[in-house]
Amino acid sequence: MTQTLVLALDQGTTSTRAMAFRAPRLAPAAIARRDLPQHFPANGWVEHAPEDLFVDSVTVLREALAQAGGTARDVAGIGIANQRETTLVWRRDTGQPVHNAIVWQDRRTAAACAGLRAAGHEPLVTGRTGLLIDPYFCATKIAWLLDNVPGARADAEAGRLAFGTVDTWLLWRLTGGRVHATDATNASRTMLFDIVRGVWDPELLDLFRIPATLLPDVRDSAGPFGMVSADILGAEIPVLGIAGDQQAASVGQACFRPGMVKSTYGTGCFLLLNTGEAPVASRTRMLTTIACQLRGVRTYALEGAIFVAGAAVQWLRDGLGVIRDAAETGGLAAEADPGQSVYLVPAFTGLGAPHWDAEARGALFGLTRNTGPQELARAALESVAYQTRDLIEAMRADWSGAGNSDGTILRVDGGMVASDWTMQFLADMLGVPVDRPVVLETTALGAAYLAGLAAGVCPAPAEFATNWALQRRFEPHMDEASRSRRYAGWKDAVSRTVTRG
Ligand SMILES: Nc1ncnc2c1ncn2[C@@H]1O[C@H](COP(=O)(O)OP(=O)(O)O)[C@@H](O)[C@H]1O
């Protein structure tokens, strides 16, 4: 039976997944997954092994294609969605990385960022890139590698090294070192890219002391990137779509109209508000970023990044040992004592939007002798909803257009949305409905759509949007007085956690 497949790779922070979809409606046909080993070499440092990123990607691509009963000749194209900002540098001649990948959560360049802010450089960086000077983004990570890996800066200046985000590293390896490229959404996360002119910015390269010789070619999010070598999947296959995973999820959620909002609850939480073809500057320390670039036309988003969402649940499991599996948390939260007001501010790697406090660290408030796993699980799940409300309040202040046409403000996805308890509390805390789609793997779906669009096997965005299907709508039930009281408790807890006013 001939079939047209599109493969999608979703290389995330804690796992690598591949999916096969059947064109043109991109019905899911197969999924393969591998957990990704995390490395914490020092307090606030987070690394991944570059070879794990590549080997796991090849493994899951092969498994998904086999599960779908397809061969390489059935595949119209491959889309790649990736954890963003994670930074790699490697030798152009051998492909050998000079260091482990420095992950987006890593805080090692917090002092360098503080120095750049103190020197008054943030207005230039924000005006050109839409970002704030924070260790989250690539630029200071690249500079750290060039300054701390012996010989790296000289090699970079001589043109012997290449920089890339994870998409670029995987593209380089999958094409046998023939292609050094990225897409505009990933470039927009580096602190080096002018998001209006669509070019690497020479003034920012000078500011962060980064040689232009390191930089990849920047392309549309849908279009030809290169051919995956035949030895990977049995025959050459074109990579036709690339996007940062949060932007890919926004595509997968069909958030194509200005005002539409998606929020992904994975390791972190990332909320993107589509603002259309004009970038909206934030007054509330949201990020302005590129949502997608198709045929040279950029659409933009306001983004709120929460560094710890599902990671708080992982901490309950791996740090405290109070659960064995993430799925236990919903039941525990439901049994928690309503008379206790326990708050977890999960600033394990600092606080993201709107605080941007890299020095903040996690804190628990309201503990009593009766506090147990139930109250801790509830506090971890609630913290995700409270942080989301912080973002929504900020976005509404920045741009009055937030909110989908049908009054729902959030389309949700990511591993954490499997938790009905969390989604209900989210709707209660926001006071608006929250929509969970049938296809939860929206990141992979978005990457597949970009590739399928470029391959000519998927329809235009407006028609693709008609495929979006609701699995469940969570309606708010909490009364306003309770909502306000609970949120005030959160704001008080955060005020006692931040390290700078
Ligand atoms: N039922 C659940 N309840 C609460 N958290 C969950 C549940 N299932 C998964 N998670 C959390 O979701 C995260 C995994 O989601 P995923 O989207 O795969 O993350 P990423 O893409 O960041 O690797 C983990 O941090 C996990 O703790």
Ligand SMILES: O=P(O)(O)OC[C@H](O)CO
């Ligand atoms: O890998 P995820 O899904 O946690 O996403 C990480 C983000 O891309 C970081 O900006």
